[in-house]
Amino acid sequence: MTGIAALGTGGWILSEPFMQNAFMAGTAVALLAGLVGHFVVLRGQVFAGDALSHVAYTGALAALAAGLDLRLGLFTATIGIGFALGLFGGRGASDDVVIGTTFAWILGLGVFFLSIYTTRSSTSDSTANVKVLFGSILGISSAAAQSEAWTAAGLILVLLAIARPLLFASLDAAGAAARGIPVRFLGPFFLALLGATAATASQLVGALLVFGLLAAPPAAARKLTDRPWTGFWLSGALAVAAVWAGLALAYWVPTLPSSFTITSAASLEYATAATASWILARNARIPASPDLSNPEATQGAGETAGSRHQ
Amino acid sequence: MNPAGFLAELFAYPFMVNAFQAGTIVAVAAGAIGWFMVQRRQSFAGHTLAVIGFPGAAGATLLGQSPAVGYFVACIGGALVIASLPATGRTGGELGGAGEESAAIGTVQAFALACGFLFVSLYKGFLGGLNNLLFGTITGVTTGQVALLAVAGLVSLAVLAIIARPLLFSSIDPAIAGSRGVPVRAVSAAFLVLLGVAAAGTSQVTGSLLVFALLVAPAATATRLTARPVLGIALSVVIALAATWAGEAIAYFSPYPIGFWVASLAFAAFVAATAWQAAREHHGLRRASPNAGVRA
Numbered sequence: 001m002t003g004i005a006a007l008g009t010g011g012w013i014l015s016e017p018f019m020q021n022a023f024m025a026g027t028a029v030a031l032l033a034g035l036v037g038h039f040v041v042l043r044g045q046v047f048a049g050d051a052l053s054h055v056a057y058t059g060a061l062a063a064l065a066a067g068l069d070l071r072l073g074l075f076t077a078t079i080g081i082g083f084a085l086g087l088f089g090g091r092g093a094s095d096d097v098v099i100g101t102t103f104a105w106i107l108g109l110g111v112f113f114l115s116i117y118t119t120r121s122s123t124s125d126s127t128a129n130v131k132v133l134f135g136s137i138l139g140i141s142s143a144a145a146q147s148e149a150w151t152a153a154g155l156i157l158v159l160l161a162i163a164r165p166l167l168f169a170s171l172d173a174a175g176a177a178a179r180g181i182p183v184r185f186l187g188p189f190f191l192a193l194l195g196a197t198a199a200t201a202s203q204l205v206g207a208l209l210v211f212g213l214l215a216a217p218p219a220a221a222r223k224l225t226d227r228p229w230t231g232f233w234l235s236g237a238l239a240v241a242a243v244w245a246g247l248a249l250a251y252w253v254p255t256l257p258s259s260f261t262i263t264s265a266a267s268l269e270y271a272t273a274a275t276a277s278w279i280l281a282r283n284a285r286i287p288a289s290p291d292l293s294n295p296e297a298t299q300g301a302g303e304t305a306g307s308r309h310q
Numbered sequence: 311m312n313p314a315g316f317l318a319e320l321f322a323y324p325f326m327v328n329a330f331q332a333g334t335i336v337a338v339a340a341g342a343i344g345w346f347m348v349q350r351r352q353s354f355a356g357h358t359l360a361v362i363g364f365p366g367a368a369g370a371t372l373l374g375q376s377p378a379v380g381y382f383v384a385c386i387g388g389a390l391v392i393a394s395l396p397a398t399g400r401t402g403g404e405l406g407g408a409g410e411e412s413a414a415i416g417t418v419q420a421f422a423l424a425c426g427f428l429f430v431s432l433y434k435g436f437l438g439g440l441n442n443l444l445f446g447t448i449t450g451v452t453t454g455q456v457a458l459l460a461v462a463g464l465v466s467l468a469v470l471a472i473i474a475r476p477l478l479f480s481s482i483d484p485a486i487a488g489s490r491g492v493p494v495r496a497v498s499a500a501f502l503v504l505l506g507v508a509a510a511g512t513s514q515v516t517g518s519l520l521v522f523a524l525l526v527a528p529a530a531t532a533t534r535l536t537a538r539p540v541l542g543i544a545l546s547v548v549i550a551l552a553a554t555w556a557g558e559a560i561a562y563f564s565p566y567p568i569g570f571w572v573a574s575l576a577f578a579a580f581v582a583a584t585a586w587q588a589a590r591e592h593h594g595l596r597r598a599s600p601n602a603g604v605r606a
Binding site: 041044046047049050098100102103104107108111112114115129130133206208209212214215216218219222255256257259260263264266274 | 348351353354357410412413414415416417418419420421423424425427428431432440441444445519520521522523526527530533565566567569570571572573574576577580
């Protein structure tokens, strides 16, 4: 709704070049993050997404400390570590401890690069650290916005190309493997894609807040629907709506940083969806008023209720 | 370089004495509480609590209060909120349950960081402070802060000692513990509050983002070295203490920040323990640790 309001008054919001850039890059990146995030939540890899967004911080600062283009470090670090996580990380329940410990160290390395960067070059941009951590969607140039949008569009195409087998492998890994889907390859490949997404999105909302776009819209979508493909597109749409609403709010209330408004909008979506689904579940105490449009969900709910009785 | 001269140089300034006192208290509490956290697989919740401390500290600074108070209020408040949420899909392998729950926690985390950023940007000229809040500092610990940390550390360790047995029991098998009359929910809520205290304390040494270095890495290292609870907790505390003391000492003599050193030392311990565990399993002691063969 807020997204529509922003469009409706778009005549004057979008007359500013920096808002045009922000909307162009923001829309593409939000769509990417929402769609990728759907699989992240479905596959239970939220923690890995969190870790990769922190890797983005270190990668960016390492590149800055070495005097290279920030994006080079961002993408190398996130894609490489995402792929490695997929190859070596997927073993049982010690997973979160390994990821957590490793990413604490990687963030520590980021601080190390930060201090090299700030002490080495006296001319260095003192706000670079804040930009990497918390993003600067309103400050990007038109060229950067275009490259962001193209990168995001390319990554969306890659995701769409693997979406079907990935969904199958996420829901039923053994079955997918039996059907000849390369499950072992798909896992690392998806985490590499997640890394690229984190890198792209971190340039807009910052490494620390990427997570808001990756987790909140898909989690909200899953509260609203159980159907995988509906959830997939809904998640993308919710992420785009969050960015539009956040940008509009940041434009009208300049004291609020855009990264804050975008993350707040995404969080609000989740809070609203969670409340709505809780109220619906409460009102539907009379067992299973059969939702004809969604036989699978009804069946699933029945099974859960049945297993609870045992 | 004789040891006495080294120590005299290290403690020449009062701020280093404060930093070591604070580091010692925090390392003991984080090592012990972190061990239980790793057994309960709640490290994601621990990270979230630490992150919630950031807006707390930034908000306290904005309001003219001490950041230490902000850390504690925010972390304990966050723990109470998490504890009051219904525990959905925490145990089951039900599809997406765990993913959805961690997505909810992650959303809270992102929102907390965003709020912290808002407070920082409302409080102009705070850019140096931002790094201290996120990545820790050795120069900023006041005497009052040490006293607050000591009280919080002692109280939380006392509570941990009281609930340790039922906590361990309900961490290993909540269903059986519940049927034996252990108040599983109350125990787990109490533990989350303890985790909040530990996260708040650790944040003041390592910064909000590097809390894992003291809360997870030592405990995970200890878990790899021994399966016995008392020995594991002791080992976890010792590793946390070693990483903190060495990290603070190196940070004092080097241009790089404390967060980096503590995180690197703790990570090195974890890697070494993982390698040792792998080597031990390779030598055919596989039967000794029942978890080793599960995946294969």
